[in-house]
Amino acid sequence: MTHHDVIILGAGGAGLFCAGIAAQRGRRVAVLDHAPEPGRKIVISGGGRCNFTNVGASWDRYVSANPKFARSALGRYAAQDFVALVERHGIAWHEKTLGQLFCDGSARQIVAMLLAEADGAEIALGQPIRDVGHADGMFTVVHGERTLTAPSLVIATGGPSIPKLGATGFAYDLAKRFGLKLVEPRPALVPLTLPPDDALFRELSGVATEVVASAGKAKxxxxxxxxxxxxxxxxxxxxxxxxxxxxxxxxxxxxxxSSGWLTELKRARPRIGLRSALGSALPDRLAEALAAKLDCPGELGNQRDATLTRIEQRLAGWQFHPNGTEGFAKAEVTVGGVATDGLNQKTMAAKHLPGLHVIGEAVDVTGWLGGYNFQWAWSSGWAAGQAV
Structure with a gap:
């Protein structure tokens, strides 16, 4: 039996970062994972260049039953703090659209940095976590054939998205065992599927265009x-x-x-048809499909203004009714997870069980696309690493 100050379950971004923070505070740290190598999601992220944070990573860009829960951790360890760490390790980076930051080179540089920061921590991989228990103020973990104990346990095993990398719902099972509630997990940052009655649009496979997409109140x-x-x-x-x-x-x-653009076009070019009018704004195949759906034959000059106004409104508010998503297999992250009302926002610790912490994707905090989820991994890992 091996004794540590803290055992971290999960060698992904959140777990490795937490390990580094705790180890640098002099804690005896063990990081355990069933995967054969650390940081597997990091390695494939951002097309292999890791979109490691976003300059706009504030709490209001996260989905949660309590979005303000993320405010404390994100405020105390922010994007600029992680950028400073990246620069200290000599990793070149660049900013792309919408504040997304990427490595100039390889995502493996981020994994190497995290391992270097966690120098002194024991990192044990490639063995299943067979059992986790708690008694008399101590956590006991059976990892492969070994048994480890510690007064602090950090759950950093993520959610079930991208199961081909070994992702599971283990964090949720463990959280429930220790009395933490869950917000129903569901796939997020995932393609949506359409029913047969939208089959026309399947003929457009491969066509892309800039739009404003809305779901609920989000745009x-x-x-x-x-x-x-x-x-x-x-x-x-x-x-x-x-x-x-x-x-x-x-x-x-x-x-x-802007509103009225079709009626203005009608007056300027009365002989133009809707298909051609749409072609000035959209890819040809999409313009053709939309024009066919809108059933506006002939020249714009022959259409009533009210008809063109209705077409404008339809184009600006076209509703699709998805029948599902492509599931966790194609989801980049998970919405839902361990409910935040059972956690301390400053330490990520379970309120009812001292020594138990939950960080990263396992928690009901999900960021937008573009580096937000990695920043949550760093921020929540930092908060727990300071507390264990």
């Missing part, structure tokens, strides 16, 4: 992509975190066109 202006199963692209992935079954997703196909 995102980025690219949408038609697929053979439904809708994808950054705007749709963002909206998917807010979408619920039986609710529509609304698309504004012409976000740069």
């Amino acid at each position: 995102f202006r980025e690219a949408a992509l038609f697929t053979h199963r439904g809708l994808s692209g950054p705007a749709i992935l963002q909206a998917s975190s807010y979408w619920r079954h039986r609710e529509p997703v609304t698309i504004d196909f012409v976000p740069d066109r």
